[in-house]
Amino acid sequence: MPKPIGEITRGTTGHNRLRRADRWIAAAHGRLLRAADRPLVVDLGYGASHTTTLEMFLRLRRICPSVEVVGVEIDPARVAAARPYERPGLSFALGGFELPVARPPLLVRAFNVLRQYGEEQAWTYWAMLSERLAPGGVIVEGTCSEVGHRAVWAGLDRSGPVTLTLSARFDAFDRPSDLADRLPKTLIHRNVPGEPVHAFLRDFDHAWAISVPLRAYGSRQRWIAAAETLAATWPLAGRPPLGGRSRWRLGEITLPWSAVAPR
Incomplete structure (x- = not known):
């Protein structure tokens, strides 16, 4: 098997850390998922715990019962720890930005993955992921605080970035620009x-x-x-x-x- 593309992240995660992004995905892309036959979603770089991938699976199943989710991690130990939590429609795989899945995904969520790379590398990996999407597919790539109360993400399709979303709990900032430290790597500098x-x-x-x-x-x-x-x-x-x-x-x-x- 070829070596996965990318580097191991710190792996920090926790319950409900990505709830804000999942809520937006359900609202913004629910129709896209429901219109597809067995839509495939990839959670790239889910970290040291399966938790946020499982939460995403359960949330998306509520709006699209046929969705299938694959959590992809570059660390073999993390994949091994997650596999006991597999169930019909939810699985975990070893890999990186090459996305080792059986068919092109309709949606890729990649959170807290690109912060360790430089801006040029971030653009490269955005392009790599975009090339692997199914027709009409989308990417949600961003970063969030440790507990998920402040988050910023970019929405992309095969042509490149399309939107930028800022999301925060109202007691998690003094002014909106406090979210600047969560900007995507392509914008933070x-x-x-x-x-x-x-x-x-x-x-x-x-x-x-x-x-x-x-x-x-x-x-x-x-x-x-x-x-x-x-x-x-x-x-x-x-x-x-x-x-x-x-x-x-x-x-x-x-x-x-x-x-x-x-x-």
């Missing part, structure tokens, strides 16, 4: 003046600041108001935040990738 992602975070902080009167009604109302301000006034014309109030009320905001793409 671009958070400097002159780059679109820096302009977005600056404007989000401003919208959050001027929404402070709504703090009396709770941080959720303040976040919604800040998102509405961005949607109405953001200078990047034609590229407002996506999703609407139903997503914003969850502490989420999704942008077209074109609005934050590196210059």
Whole structure:
């Protein structure tokens, strides 16, 4: 068997760490999964425990009973520890970015995997994963805090990145730009003046600041108001935040990738 492509991660994981991303996947891509015959989902680099892969499987099964999930890990010991938890529709495999699965996946989730690589390598692995997708397939790649209260992820298809999503528990930050340390590797070093992602975070902080009167009604109302301000006034014309109030009320905001793409 060829050597898996990639390096072993720290493997940190825990219950509900990726709940925010799973919730978004179910909302954003549930229709895609339900429209497919036996859709295959890969959880790449699930870490030292099978927990987040099992949680993803159970959540996606609620919206698409035919979905199959494969957890892929580059560490043989982690794969061996996960295999006792296999069940119909859920399995674990040894591998890396080459995605050693029987057929092209319709969806790949890769969290806390690319932080250890450089920006150029991150772009390379994005392209490698995209090439392995089934037609119409998508990738959700991002990072989150240790307990999952702050997360940022990119949504990609075979053509490259399409969206960027910020998601946080309302007591996990002081201002939206606190999530900058969770930006994808392709953006985290671009958070400097002159780059679109820096302009977005600056404007989000401003919208959050001027929404402070709504703090009396709770941080959720303040976040919604800040998102509405961005949607109405953001200078990047034609590229407002996506999703609407139903997503914003969850502490989420999704942008077209074109609005934050590196210059």
